[in-house]
Amino acid sequence: MNKKNxxxxxxxxxxxxxxxxxxxxxxxxLLHFGPRRFTQLRQALPGISxxxxxxxxxxxxxxxxxxxxxxxxxxxxxxxxxxPLGEGLRDVxxxxxxxxxxxxxxxxxxxxxxxxxxxxxFGTSAECPYSQLSKGAPKR
Amino acid sequence: MNKKNxxxxxxxxxxxxxxxxxxxxxxxxLLHFGPRRFTQLRQALPGISxxxxxxxxxxxxxxxxxxxxxxxxxxxxxxxxxxPLGEGLRDVxxxxxxxxxxxxxxxxxxxxxxxxxxxxxFGTSAECPYSQLSKGAPKR
DNA sequence: CCGTATCCGAGGTGATACTG
DNA sequence: CAGTATCACCTCGGATACGG
Numbered sequence: 233m234n235k236k237n238x239x240x241x242x243x244x245x246x247x248x249x250x251x252x253x254x255x256x257x258x259x260x261x262l263l264h265f266g267p268r269r270f271t272q273l274r275q276a277l278p279g280i281s282x283x284x285x286x287x288x289x290x291x292x293x294x295x296x297x298x299x300x301x302x303x304x305x306x307x308x309x310x311x312x313x314x315x316p317l318g319e320g321l322r323d324v325x326x327x328x329x330x331x332x333x334x335x336x337x338x339x340x341x342x343x344x345x346x347x348x349x350x351x352x353x354f355g356t357s358a359e360c361p362y363s364q365l366s367k368g369a370p371k372r
Numbered sequence: 373m374n375k376k377n378x379x380x381x382x383x384x385x386x387x388x389x390x391x392x393x394x395x396x397x398x399x400x401x402l403l404h405f406g407p408r409r410f411t412q413l414r415q416a417l418p419g420i421s422x423x424x425x426x427x428x429x430x431x432x433x434x435x436x437x438x439x440x441x442x443x444x445x446x447x448x449x450x451x452x453x454x455x456p457l458g459e460g461l462r463d464v465x466x467x468x469x470x471x472x473x474x475x476x477x478x479x480x481x482x483x484x485x486x487x488x489x490x491x492x493x494f495g496t497s498a499e500c501p502y503s504q505l506s507k508g509a510p511k512r
Numbered sequence: 513c514c515g516t517a518t519c520c521g522a523g524g525t526g527a528t529a530c531t532g
Numbered sequence: 533c534a535g536t537a538t539c540a541c542c543t544c545g546g547a548t549a550c551g552g
Binding site for chain 4 (some may be wrong): 269270271274283285286302305306307308309310350
Protein backbone atom coordinates (compact mmCIF):
# COMPACT_ATOMS: atom_id res chain seq x y z
CA MET A 233 0.00 0.00 0.00
CA ASN A 234 2.40 2.64 1.03
CA LYS A 235 5.88 2.49 -0.24
CA LYS A 236 6.87 -0.75 -1.70
CA ASN A 237 9.65 -1.10 0.75
CA UNK A 238 7.60 -1.49 3.83
CA UNK A 239 7.21 -5.18 4.17
CA UNK A 240 8.84 -4.66 7.48
CA UNK A 241 5.76 -3.53 9.30
CA UNK A 242 3.32 -6.07 8.00
CA UNK A 243 5.67 -8.96 8.37
CA UNK A 244 6.70 -7.90 11.83
CA UNK A 245 3.12 -7.55 12.84
CA UNK A 246 2.32 -11.01 11.70
CA UNK A 247 5.27 -12.35 13.61
CA UNK A 248 4.21 -10.49 16.68
CA UNK A 249 0.66 -11.72 16.64
CA UNK A 250 1.48 -15.26 15.72
CA UNK A 251 4.48 -15.83 17.88
CA UNK A 252 5.33 -19.19 19.19
CA UNK A 253 5.36 -22.52 17.46
CA UNK A 254 1.75 -23.34 18.19
CA UNK A 255 0.06 -20.14 17.25
CA UNK A 256 0.00 -20.70 13.54
CA UNK A 257 -1.06 -24.27 13.91
CA UNK A 258 -4.02 -23.32 16.02
CA UNK A 259 -5.08 -20.88 13.37
CA UNK A 260 -4.68 -23.57 10.81
CA UNK A 261 -7.10 -25.76 12.70
CA LEU A 262 -9.69 -23.05 12.88
CA LEU A 263 -9.23 -22.21 9.23
CA HIS A 264 -9.64 -25.78 8.26
CA PHE A 265 -12.45 -26.90 10.47
CA GLY A 266 -14.24 -23.72 11.34
CA PRO A 267 -15.51 -23.09 14.84
CA ARG A 268 -14.01 -25.50 17.29
CA ARG A 269 -14.33 -26.30 20.93
CA PHE A 270 -11.48 -26.25 23.34
CA THR A 271 -11.19 -29.98 23.56
CA GLN A 272 -11.45 -30.37 19.84
CA LEU A 273 -8.52 -28.10 19.30
CA ARG A 274 -6.62 -29.87 21.98
CA GLN A 275 -7.15 -33.20 20.33
CA ALA A 276 -6.39 -31.87 16.92
CA LEU A 277 -3.01 -30.65 18.05
CA PRO A 278 -1.22 -33.62 19.49
CA GLY A 279 1.19 -32.56 22.14
CA ILE A 280 -0.22 -29.21 23.00
CA SER A 281 -1.00 -28.60 26.62
CA UNK A 282 -4.08 -26.96 28.01
CA UNK A 283 -1.86 -24.31 29.39
CA UNK A 284 -0.44 -23.36 26.05
CA UNK A 285 -3.68 -23.67 24.19
CA UNK A 286 -5.42 -21.42 26.64
CA UNK A 287 -2.65 -18.90 26.50
CA UNK A 288 -2.54 -18.73 22.73
CA UNK A 289 -6.30 -18.59 22.45
CA UNK A 290 -6.53 -15.76 24.88
CA UNK A 291 -3.91 -13.90 22.99
CA UNK A 292 -5.80 -14.38 19.75
CA UNK A 293 -8.98 -13.22 21.35
CA UNK A 294 -7.24 -10.20 22.76
CA UNK A 295 -5.90 -9.33 19.36
CA UNK A 296 -9.18 -9.85 17.64
CA UNK A 297 -8.22 -12.89 15.65
CA UNK A 298 -10.75 -15.21 17.20
CA UNK A 299 -13.94 -14.97 19.14
CA UNK A 300 -14.73 -16.95 22.23
CA UNK A 301 -18.28 -18.03 22.88
CA UNK A 302 -19.13 -19.74 26.12
CA UNK A 303 -22.40 -21.54 26.59
CA UNK A 304 -23.56 -21.80 30.16
CA UNK A 305 -24.58 -25.38 29.90
CA UNK A 306 -23.72 -28.54 31.66
CA UNK A 307 -21.28 -29.55 30.70
CA UNK A 308 -19.93 -26.19 29.69
CA UNK A 309 -19.18 -25.61 26.08
CA UNK A 310 -16.86 -23.03 24.62
CA UNK A 311 -16.46 -22.39 20.97
CA UNK A 312 -13.66 -20.53 19.30
CA UNK A 313 -14.13 -19.04 15.91
CA UNK A 314 -12.03 -16.96 13.60
CA UNK A 315 -12.95 -13.37 13.05
CA PRO A 316 -12.73 -11.92 9.56
CA LEU A 317 -9.30 -10.75 10.55
CA GLY A 318 -8.30 -14.25 11.46
CA GLU A 319 -9.86 -15.54 8.31
CA GLY A 320 -7.56 -13.25 6.43
CA LEU A 321 -4.71 -15.43 7.52
CA ARG A 322 -5.87 -18.06 5.11
CA ASP A 323 -3.77 -16.63 2.32
CA VAL A 324 -0.72 -16.59 4.50
CA UNK A 325 -1.22 -20.13 5.67
CA UNK A 326 -1.88 -21.23 2.16
CA UNK A 327 1.36 -19.65 1.01
CA UNK A 328 3.19 -21.39 3.81
CA UNK A 329 1.70 -24.71 2.96
CA UNK A 330 2.48 -24.33 -0.67
CA UNK A 331 6.07 -23.46 0.09
CA UNK A 332 6.44 -26.19 2.63
CA UNK A 333 5.14 -28.77 0.23
CA UNK A 334 7.60 -27.64 -2.37
CA UNK A 335 10.52 -27.92 -0.02
CA UNK A 336 12.75 -30.72 -1.13
CA UNK A 337 13.90 -32.89 1.67
CA UNK A 338 16.87 -30.90 2.64
CA UNK A 339 17.55 -33.30 5.41
CA UNK A 340 17.74 -36.61 3.67
CA UNK A 341 17.57 -38.91 6.58
CA UNK A 342 14.00 -38.87 7.56
CA UNK A 343 10.99 -37.53 5.89
CA UNK A 344 8.10 -39.36 7.24
CA UNK A 345 6.30 -38.64 4.10
CA UNK A 346 2.71 -39.39 4.60
CA UNK A 347 1.07 -36.19 3.65
CA UNK A 348 0.79 -37.06 0.04
CA UNK A 349 -2.91 -36.74 -0.16
CA UNK A 350 -4.10 -33.53 1.30
CA UNK A 351 -2.61 -30.98 -0.94
CA UNK A 352 -5.81 -29.12 -1.37
CA UNK A 353 -6.25 -28.48 2.28
CA PHE A 354 -3.95 -27.24 4.89
CA GLY A 355 -3.08 -30.74 5.68
CA THR A 356 -4.81 -33.13 7.89
CA SER A 357 -4.62 -31.73 11.29
CA ALA A 358 -4.63 -34.93 13.14
CA GLU A 359 -1.38 -36.16 11.77
CA CYS A 360 0.67 -33.13 12.33
CA PRO A 361 3.84 -34.40 13.87
CA TYR A 362 4.63 -31.05 15.23
CA SER A 363 4.24 -32.45 18.66
CA GLN A 364 7.62 -33.96 18.21
CA LEU A 365 9.04 -30.53 17.98
CA SER A 366 7.97 -29.55 21.42
CA LYS A 367 10.62 -27.83 23.36
CA GLY A 368 11.14 -30.66 25.69
CA ALA A 369 12.09 -32.98 22.91
CA PRO A 370 15.33 -32.41 21.10
CA LYS A 371 14.46 -31.74 17.54
CA ARG A 372 17.66 -30.85 15.93
CA MET B 373 19.18 -39.28 16.26
CA ASN B 374 18.33 -37.36 13.24
CA LYS B 375 18.75 -33.65 13.21
CA LYS B 376 15.34 -32.87 12.05
CA ASN B 377 12.15 -34.63 11.41
CA UNK B 378 10.24 -33.10 8.64
CA UNK B 379 6.70 -32.27 9.46
CA UNK B 380 4.29 -33.69 7.03
CA UNK B 381 2.29 -30.58 6.44
CA UNK B 382 3.73 -27.59 4.71
CA UNK B 383 2.71 -25.15 7.36
CA UNK B 384 4.55 -27.00 10.05
CA UNK B 385 7.54 -27.25 7.82
CA UNK B 386 7.63 -23.58 7.34
CA UNK B 387 7.39 -23.04 11.05
CA UNK B 388 10.17 -25.47 11.66
CA UNK B 389 12.52 -23.91 9.19
CA UNK B 390 11.74 -20.35 10.06
CA UNK B 391 11.51 -20.56 13.79
CA UNK B 392 12.28 -17.65 15.94
CA UNK B 393 11.32 -14.03 15.51
CA UNK B 394 14.38 -13.06 13.53
CA UNK B 395 14.40 -15.82 10.99
CA UNK B 396 11.66 -14.42 8.83
CA UNK B 397 13.07 -10.95 9.02
CA UNK B 398 16.47 -12.08 7.85
CA UNK B 399 14.85 -13.74 4.90
CA UNK B 400 13.00 -10.58 4.22
CA UNK B 401 16.24 -8.68 3.98
CA LEU B 402 17.70 -11.14 1.55
CA LEU B 403 14.55 -11.16 -0.49
CA HIS B 404 14.53 -7.46 -0.70
CA PHE B 405 18.14 -6.66 -1.24
CA GLY B 406 19.54 -9.80 -2.72
CA PRO B 407 22.94 -11.11 -1.71
CA ARG B 408 24.14 -9.46 1.44
CA ARG B 409 27.20 -9.51 3.57
CA PHE B 410 27.20 -10.35 7.20
CA THR B 411 27.67 -6.81 8.35
CA GLN B 412 25.06 -5.55 5.96
CA LEU B 413 22.49 -7.86 7.39
CA ARG B 414 23.51 -6.92 10.85
CA GLN B 415 23.02 -3.28 10.12
CA ALA B 416 19.78 -3.84 8.33
CA LEU B 417 18.32 -5.54 11.35
CA PRO B 418 18.68 -3.15 14.23
CA GLY B 419 18.91 -4.97 17.47
CA ILE B 420 20.02 -8.33 16.20
CA SER B 421 23.20 -9.68 17.68
CA UNK B 422 25.99 -11.37 15.84
CA UNK B 423 25.25 -14.40 17.87
CA UNK B 424 21.71 -14.65 16.66
CA UNK B 425 22.45 -13.68 13.11
CA UNK B 426 25.12 -16.30 12.83
CA UNK B 427 22.92 -18.91 14.33
CA UNK B 428 19.98 -18.21 12.06
CA UNK B 429 22.18 -18.00 9.01
CA UNK B 430 23.80 -21.29 9.75
CA UNK B 431 20.44 -22.85 10.15
CA UNK B 432 19.31 -21.48 6.83
CA UNK B 433 22.41 -22.71 5.16
CA UNK B 434 21.97 -26.12 6.69
CA UNK B 435 18.45 -26.33 5.39
CA UNK B 436 19.34 -25.07 1.97
CA UNK B 437 17.60 -21.74 2.15
CA UNK B 438 20.69 -19.66 1.68
CA UNK B 439 24.18 -20.09 0.40
CA UNK B 440 27.26 -18.83 2.14
CA UNK B 441 30.17 -17.67 0.08
CA UNK B 442 33.38 -16.72 1.79
CA UNK B 443 36.09 -14.84 -0.04
CA UNK B 444 39.55 -15.37 1.33
CA UNK B 445 40.51 -11.79 1.11
CA UNK B 446 41.75 -9.24 3.53
CA UNK B 447 39.58 -8.22 5.02
CA UNK B 448 37.47 -11.33 4.68
CA UNK B 449 34.18 -11.04 2.93
CA UNK B 450 31.23 -13.33 3.27
CA UNK B 451 28.13 -13.13 1.20
CA UNK B 452 24.83 -14.76 1.89
CA UNK B 453 22.39 -15.36 -0.85
CA UNK B 454 19.02 -16.98 -1.11
CA UNK B 455 18.74 -20.22 -2.93
CA PRO B 456 15.78 -20.79 -5.22
CA LEU B 457 14.18 -22.47 -2.27
CA GLY B 458 14.66 -19.39 -0.17
CA GLU B 459 13.40 -17.24 -2.99
CA GLY B 460 10.24 -19.21 -2.88
CA LEU B 461 9.50 -17.62 0.44
CA ARG B 462 8.71 -14.40 -1.30
CA ASP B 463 5.08 -15.34 -1.69
CA VAL B 464 4.79 -16.19 1.95
CA UNK B 465 6.40 -13.00 3.09
CA UNK B 466 4.25 -11.03 0.75
CA UNK B 467 1.14 -12.66 2.15
CA UNK B 468 2.29 -11.83 5.63
CA UNK B 469 2.96 -8.25 4.75
CA UNK B 470 -0.37 -7.89 3.08
CA UNK B 471 -2.16 -9.29 6.06
CA UNK B 472 -0.14 -7.30 8.53
CA UNK B 473 -0.88 -4.11 6.71
CA UNK B 474 -4.56 -4.85 6.81
CA UNK B 475 -4.56 -5.46 10.53
CA UNK B 476 -6.22 -2.65 12.37
CA UNK B 477 -4.24 -1.43 15.29
CA UNK B 478 -6.05 -3.45 17.81
CA UNK B 479 -3.41 -3.13 20.44
CA UNK B 480 -2.25 0.38 20.82
CA UNK B 481 -0.58 -0.32 24.08
CA UNK B 482 1.48 -3.11 22.68
CA UNK B 483 2.40 -1.46 19.49
CA UNK B 484 3.28 1.83 20.98
CA UNK B 485 6.89 1.77 20.12
CA UNK B 486 6.18 0.19 16.84
CA UNK B 487 5.10 3.28 15.09
CA UNK B 488 7.41 5.69 16.71
CA UNK B 489 9.19 5.97 13.48
CA UNK B 490 5.74 5.65 12.10
CA UNK B 491 4.72 5.46 8.55
CA UNK B 492 7.34 8.06 8.17
CA UNK B 493 9.52 6.02 5.97
CA PHE B 494 10.99 2.71 6.21
CA GLY B 495 12.35 3.61 2.91
CA THR B 496 14.75 0.80 2.78
CA SER B 497 13.19 -1.31 5.41
CA ALA B 498 16.32 -0.69 7.31
CA GLU B 499 14.65 0.34 10.46
CA CYS B 500 12.60 -2.61 11.34
CA PRO B 501 11.05 -1.90 14.68
CA TYR B 502 10.78 -5.52 15.42
CA SER B 503 13.86 -5.31 17.51
CA GLN B 504 11.77 -3.69 20.14
CA LEU B 505 9.52 -6.65 20.26
CA SER B 506 12.17 -9.25 20.50
CA LYS B 507 12.33 -11.34 23.56
CA GLY B 508 15.39 -9.86 25.08
CA ALA B 509 14.90 -6.37 23.85
CA PRO B 510 14.55 -4.18 26.88
CA LYS B 511 13.19 -1.14 25.15
CA ARG B 512 9.85 -1.28 26.84
C1' DC C 513 35.77 -8.34 8.89
C1' DC C 514 33.55 -12.52 10.36
C1' DG C 515 32.43 -14.97 13.31
C1' DT C 516 32.61 -18.27 17.98
C1' DA C 517 32.27 -19.09 23.17
C1' DT C 518 30.18 -18.20 27.33
C1' DC C 519 27.01 -16.30 30.53
C1' DC C 520 22.53 -14.70 31.34
C1' DG C 521 17.64 -13.31 31.14
C1' DA C 522 12.95 -13.78 28.97
C1' DG C 523 9.25 -16.27 27.49
C1' DG C 524 7.00 -20.46 25.43
C1' DT C 525 5.79 -24.98 26.66
C1' DG C 526 4.61 -29.30 29.27
C1' DA C 527 3.29 -31.86 33.55
C1' DT C 528 0.67 -31.97 37.27
C1' DA C 529 -2.80 -30.70 40.41
C1' DC C 530 -6.77 -28.16 41.17
C1' DT C 531 -11.26 -25.15 40.40
C1' DG C 532 -16.02 -23.66 38.29
C1' DC D 533 -15.80 -29.72 29.94
C1' DA D 534 -12.92 -25.78 30.22
C1' DG D 535 -9.92 -23.85 32.10
C1' DT D 536 -6.19 -21.93 36.09
C1' DA D 537 -1.87 -22.16 39.00
C1' DT D 538 2.55 -23.56 39.82
C1' DC D 539 6.86 -25.48 38.73
C1' DA D 540 10.61 -26.71 35.83
C1' DC D 541 12.74 -27.19 31.38
C1' DC D 542 14.28 -25.63 26.98
C1' DT D 543 15.37 -22.53 23.33
C1' DC D 544 15.91 -18.07 21.57
C1' DG D 545 18.05 -13.86 21.99
C1' DG D 546 21.45 -10.09 23.81
C1' DA D 547 26.05 -8.78 25.82
C1' DT D 548 30.57 -9.42 26.22
C1' DA D 549 34.95 -11.28 25.29
C1' DC D 550 37.78 -13.66 22.39
C1' DG D 551 39.68 -15.99 17.93
C1' DG D 552 40.39 -16.66 12.49
